[in-house]
Amino acid sequence: xxxxxxxxxxxxxxxxxxxxxxxxxxxxxxxxxxxxxxxxxxxxxxxxxxxxxxxxxxxxxxxxxxxxxxxxxxxxxxxxxxxxxxxxxxxxxxxxxxxxxxxxxxxxxxxxxxxxxxxxxxxxxxxxxxxxxxxxxxxxxxxxxxxxxxxxxxxxxxxxxxxxxxxxxxxxxxxxxxxxxxxxxxxxxxxxxxxxxxxxxxxxxxxxxxxxxxxxxxxxxxxxxxxxxxxxxxxxxxxxxxxxxxxxxxxxxxxxxxxxxxxxxxxxxxxxxxxxxxxxxxxxxxxxxxxxxxxxxxxxxxxxxxxxxxxxxxxxxxxxxxxxxxxxxxxxxxxxxxxxxxxxxxxxxxxxxxxxxxxxxxxxxxxxxxxxxxxxxxxxxxxxxxxxxxxxxxxxxxxxxxxxxxxxxxxxxxxxxxxxxxxxxxxxxxxxxxxxxxxxxxxxxxxxxxxxxxxxxxxxxxxxxxxxxxxxxxxxxxxxxxxxxxxxxxxxxxxxxxxxxxxxxxxxxxxxxxxxxxxxxxxxxxxxxxxxxxxxxxxxxxxxxxxxxxxxxxxxxxxxxxxxxxxxxxxxxxxxxxxxxxxxxxxxxxxxxxxxxxxxxxxxxxxxxxxxxxxxxxxxxxxxxxxxxxxxxxxxxxxxxxxxxxxxxxxxxxxxxxxxxxxxxxxxxxxxxxxxxxxxxxxxxxxxxxxxxxxxxxxxxxxxxxxxxxxxxxxxxxxxxxxxxxxxxxxxxxxxxxxxxxxxxxxxxxxxxxxxxxxxxxxxxxxxxxxxxxxxxxxxxxxxxxxxxxxxxxx
Amino acid sequence: xxxxxxxxxxxxxxxxxxxxxxxxxxxxxxxxxxxxxxxxxxxxxxxxxxxxxxxxxxxxxxxxxxxxxxxxxxxxxxxxxxxxxxxxxxxxxxxxxxxxx
Numbered sequence: 001x002x003x004x005x006x007x008x009x010x011x012x013x014x015x016x017x018x019x020x021x022x023x024x025x026x027x028x029x030x031x032x033x034x035x036x037x038x039x040x041x042x043x044x045x046x047x048x049x050x051x052x053x054x055x056x057x058x059x060x061x062x063x064x065x066x067x068x069x070x071x072x073x074x075x076x077x078x079x080x081x082x083x084x085x086x087x088x089x090x091x092x093x094x095x096x097x098x099x100x101x102x103x104x105x106x107x108x109x110x111x112x113x114x115x116x117x118x119x120x121x122x123x124x125x126x127x128x129x130x131x132x133x134x135x136x137x138x139x140x141x142x143x144x145x146x147x148x149x150x151x152x153x154x155x156x157x158x159x160x161x162x163x164x165x166x167x168x169x170x171x172x173x174x175x176x177x178x179x180x181x182x183x184x185x186x187x188x189x190x191x192x193x194x195x196x197x198x199x200x201x202x203x204x205x206x207x208x209x210x211x212x213x214x215x216x217x218x219x220x221x222x223x224x225x226x227x228x229x230x231x232x233x234x235x236x237x238x239x240x241x242x243x244x245x246x247x248x249x250x251x252x253x254x255x256x257x258x259x260x261x262x263x264x265x266x267x268x269x270x271x272x273x274x275x276x277x278x279x280x281x282x283x284x285x286x287x288x289x290x291x292x293x294x295x296x297x298x299x300x301x302x303x304x305x306x307x308x309x310x311x312x313x314x315x316x317x318x319x320x321x322x323x324x325x326x327x328x329x330x331x332x333x334x335x336x337x338x339x340x341x342x343x344x345x346x347x348x349x350x351x352x353x354x355x356x357x358x359x360x361x362x363x364x365x366x367x368x369x370x371x372x373x374x375x376x377x378x379x380x381x382x383x384x385x386x387x388x389x390x391x392x393x394x395x396x397x398x399x400x401x402x403x404x405x406x407x408x409x410x411x412x413x414x415x416x417x418x419x420x421x422x423x424x425x426x427x428x429x430x431x432x433x434x435x436x437x438x439x440x441x442x443x444x445x446x447x448x449x450x451x452x453x454x455x456x457x458x459x460x461x462x463x464x465x466x467x468x469x470x471x472x473x474x475x476x477x478x479x480x481x482x483x484x485x486x487x488x489x490x491x492x493x494x495x496x497x498x499x500x501x502x503x504x505x506x507x508x509x510x511x512x513x514x515x516x517x518x519x520x521x522x523x524x525x526x527x528x529x530x531x532x533x534x535x536x537x538x539x540x541x542x543x544x545x546x547x548x549x550x551x552x553x554x555x556x557x558x559x560x561x562x563x564x565x566x567x568x569x570x571x572x573x574x575x576x577x578x579x580x581x582x583x584x585x586x587x588x589x590x591x592x593x594x595x596x597x598x599x600x601x602x603x604x605x606x607x608x609x610x611x612x613x614x615x616x617x618x619x620x621x622x623x624x625x626x627x628x629x630x631x632x633x634x635x636x637x638x639x640x641x642x643x644x645x646x647x648x649x650x651x652x653x654x655x656x657x658x659x660x661x662x663x664x665x666x667x668x669x670x671x672x673x674x675x676x677x678x679x680x681x682x683x684x685x686x687x688x689x690x691x692x693x694x695x696x697x698x699x700x701x702x703x704x705x706x707x708x709x710x711x712x713x714x715x716x717x718x719x720x721x722x723x724x725x726x727x728x729x730x731x732x733x734x735x736x737x738x739x740x741x742x743x744x745x746x747x748x749x750x751x752x753x754x755x756x757x758x759x760x761x762x763x764x765x766x767x768x769x770x771x772x773x774x775x776x777x778x779x780x781x782x783x784x785x786x787x788x789x790x791x792x793x794x795x
Numbered sequence: 796x797x798x799x800x801x802x803x804x805x806x807x808x809x810x811x812x813x814x815x816x817x818x819x820x821x822x823x824x825x826x827x828x829x830x831x832x833x834x835x836x837x838x839x840x841x842x843x844x845x846x847x848x849x850x851x852x853x854x855x856x857x858x859x860x861x862x863x864x865x866x867x868x869x870x871x872x873x874x875x876x877x878x879x880x881x882x883x884x885x886x887x888x889x890x891x892x893x894x895x896x
Contacts, residue, residue, distance in 0.1 A: 662818045662819050662822070663819050664819075665817050665818045665819035666796060666815075666817065666819055669815070669817060669848075683879075684878060684879060684882065687848065687879035687882065688879075688882060688883075690848065691848070691849075691850050691851075691883055694817055694818060694850050695850060695851055698818045698850070698852070743887070743888070744888075745886075745887060745888025745891070746888060746891065747888075748892060749858070749861050749862055749865055749892035749893075750862055750865055750866075752858060752862075752888075752892065754855045754858060754859070757851040757854055757855070757887055758851045760886070760887060761850075761851055761883065761886060761887065764886040764887075765886065
C-alpha cells in the first residue's frame with residue numbers, strides 16, 4: 001500500500017489522471033444514482049400496473065368460469081323443476097351439462113330418499129368425464145349415501161346456493177381421486193320443499209392450472225385461498241387443501257404473511273411488499289367474485305427488477321471500464337506531454353552536479369513547458385555568470401580573511417605578551433591580562449609598561465567592533481605610548497590623547513579609557529577614567545574604585561579630564577575590564593552583569609585567589625559557564641594588577657633647607673654627598689646623583705619663585721635598604737619639571753639648545769622622578785636604587 | 796670652588812678648569828670663559844684634567860663656546876676628562892658633538 005502511495009506521490013501524470021477520473025466518477029455516480037432511482041421507481045410502477053392488470057384479467061376469467069357454473073346450475077334447476085317426475089330425464093340433464101361445459105369436472109342431480117318411488121332410496125344422476133368420453137350413472141348406493149355429504153346438506157342448511165370447501169372425490173370404478181370444489185343448489189317443488197340438490201364440481205387442479213398459467217414474470221406464481229385460508233392453488237401441490245395461509249406463521253411468526261392472509265380473507269384488493277421464503281417479493285391480491293376465495297400473484301423482486309438490474313450492471317460495467325480506460329489514456333497522455341519536463345529535470349540534475357555547460361534540449365514549444373525550458377536556459381547562463389562572480393568574490397573574501405588574520409596577529413602583537421615581563425619589579429607588582437575579540441580584530445585594548453619606577457597602564461574600549469574599531473584601537477594604543485612617554489600624570493595623558501585623537505577623528509568614534517599610573521615604591525595610584533567601567537579593588541573586600549564622570553576620549557578636544565588618586569595597599573588587586581565582561585550575554589540575552597562580576601571577585605577573594613592570573617581565570621571560567629554556547633557578542637578584556645610590594649624600613653633620614661639662591665649649591669652638594677656616603681653609594685653613582693639633585697634644586701631656585709623674591713627649598717634625603725630618596729619641596733608657584741620635553745641627544749652641536757639639559761640629566765641619572773602638588777607645595781621626588789646586593793639585583 | 800685659567804699654547808687657546816663646575820660656579824666661569832667665544836683662527840682646548848664635577852650649567856658654557864667656534868670653522872677639543880664628567884657627557888650626548896684629545 002505504501003509503495004502505491006509513494007508511486008502516486010512520485011508520478012504527476014498518475015496523480016492528475018486520478019484526480020480527473022475521480023472527479024468524473026463522482027459525476028457519473030451522482031447522475032447514475034439519480035437515473036437508477038428514477039428507473040427503478042418507473043419499473044416498480046410498471047410492474048404494479050402490469051400485475052394488477054393480469055390479476056384483474058385472471059380474476060375475471062375465474063369469475064367467468066364460476067358464473068358459468070352458477071348459470072348452468074340455475075338453468076338445470078329450472079329444467080328439473082319443470083319436469084320433476086321424469087327420473088330418466090335427469091340423466092339427460094346431467095349429461096347435457098357436461099356436453100355443454102367440457103371444463104366442468106362432474107355434475108350430479110341428486111334427490112331426496114325415495115323421491116322417485118320406483119327408483120328406491122337412492123337416486124343421483126351423475127355424469128363425469130372419462131378420458132374424452134362421458135359416463136353417466138346413478139351415483140347413490142348404500143356405500144355412498146350422498147344425502148349425508150357436505151355438498152348435499154349445505155344449500156338446505158344455508159337456504160341458498162353455495163360453494164363447498166374443497167374435498168376429495170374418489171371414483172371407485174376408475175380408482176382415481178380428484179380434488180374438487182363444487183357449487184350446489186337446492187331444487188324445490190311448488191310448495192317450496194327441497195326435493196334435491198344440483199351439484200357441479202370443478203377440478204381444483206384444472207383451476208389451479210388455469211390460474212397458474214398466468215405468469216407476468218418467469219418466476220412469479222399464483223395462489224388462491226378459500227374463505228378459511230386453505231390453499232386452493234399453490235405451486236407446492238402438497239399444500240393444497242392441507243395447509244392454510246396461516247400454517248406457516250404458526251411455526252415462524254410472520255406478521256406480514258398473517259396480515260396478507262387476513263386481508264385476503266376479508267376480500268380486500270391490494271398489493272403488499274414482503275419476504276416470502278427468503279425472497280423479497282411483491283404480492284398482488286384480489287377476491288374472486290362471490291366465491292369467498294381470494295387469489296394472489298407473488299412476483300419475486302428479482303424478477304421485477306431483473307431486467308433493470310441487468311441494465312444497471314451493464315451500465316456500471318461500461319462506466320467502470322470507461323473510467324479505467326480514461327485513467328490509462330490520461331496517464332499516457334500526460335506522461336507524453338510531460339516527457340520534455342522529465343528531460344529538463346535530467347538536464348537540471350546534470351547542471352546541478354556541476355556540469356554547467358550541459359546542453360539543454362530545445363523543445364520548439366510555445367506552451368508553459370517551452371517557457372520553462374527558455375527560463376531554464378536563461379537561468380543556466382545566469383548561473384555560469386554568477387558562479388564566476390562568486391569565485392571572484394570568494395577569492396576576494398579569502399584574501400580579506402587572510403588580511404584579517406594577519407591584522408589580528410598584528411593587533412595581538414601590539415598588546416604586551418603574557419606572562420608580562422616586569423623585570424626587577426616582578427616582586428613588587430604582579431599583573432595578568434587577557435583580550436578575546438568577538439571578531440578577528442577588536443576594539444578593546446590594554447597596555448602597560450614601567451618607566452621611572454612607575455607602572456603605566458591603560459584599558460580601553462573603542463565604540464563599535466571589527467576593523468574600524470581595531471584601527472581606532474591601534475591609534476589609541478600608539479597615542480597612549482607616545483603621550484605617556486614624557487607625561488606622568490594620567491589626567492594630562494588622557495587630555496593630550498583626547499586632543500590628538502579628536503583632531504583626526506572624522507567618523508566620530510570614541511574610546512572609553514582608564515589610565516593609571518602606579519608608583520611602585522609607594523603604592524600611590526594616580527588615575528583618570530574617561531567614561532570607562534570603574535575598576536574593582538579586590539583586597540580586604542571587593543569594592544569599586546571611585547571614578548569621576550569624564551566623557552570618553554575622541555570627540556570633544558577641549559575637555560579637561562580630572563585626576564584622581566588612591567593608595568593601593570600591598571596585596572590589593574586592581575581588576576580592570578571592558579563592558580564585554582558585564583554585558584556578556586547568554587542564549588536568552590541575559591547579561592552577566594556587574595553583580596556577578598562582584599560575586600565572582602568576592603568568591604575568588606574568599607578562596608585567596610586574588611592573584612591576577614587566578615582571578616582572571618576564575619572570571620573567565622564564570623563568564624564561559626554563563627554564556628554557554630551563545631556567540632560572543634563583544635570583545636572581552638580583563639587586566640588585573642596586584643600590588644605586592646612590602647615597604648622596607650627607613651634606615652637613614654636627613655634634611656636641609658636652602659634659600660632660593662644658587663650660591664647655596666655647594667651646601668647642597670655637600671648634603672648630597674653626605675647622604676650618598678651614609679647609604680654607601682659607589683663614587684661613580686654618587687657623582688650622577690649629585691648632578692641630578694643639583695639640577696632639580698637649581699630648577700626650583702630659578703623657576704618656582706618670581707625673580708627677586710625670596711623663598712626656601714627644603715631637601716629631604718631618606719633611604720631604606722632598597723632605595724635612596726630625595727624629596728625637593730618648595731612653596732612657589734606650581735611647577736612640574738617632569739612635563740618638560742627631553743632633549744634630542746643625537747642632534748649636531750649647532751642644532752642643540754641650551755635648555756632642557758637639567759631635566760634630561762635628572763631622568764637619566766635617577767631611577768624615578770615624581771612630581772606632586774601637595775598643599776600648595778611643589779613636591780618632587782627623585783629615587784635611586786641601591787645596588788647593595790649585586791647578585792640579587794641581576795635577577 | 797673652580798679655578799679657570801686661559802692661556803695660549805702651541806698656537807691653540809687652552810682653558811684649564813680645576814675643581815667643581817656647578818651651577819654656583821658657572822656664573823663666574825661664564826664670565827671668565829666668554830673670551831673663548833671670540834677666538835678666531837685657532838683651536839680651543841679645554842683641559843679638564845682637574846675638573847671634578849660638571850652640571851648642566853657648565854655644559855651650557857661648553858655648548859656656547861662650541862657653537863660660536865663652529866660658526867668660525869674652529870674646533871673645540873676636550874682634554875682628559877675623568878669618568879664622572881665623561882658619564883655626564885655621555886648622558887647628554889655631548890660626547891657626540893665634542894672632539895676629545
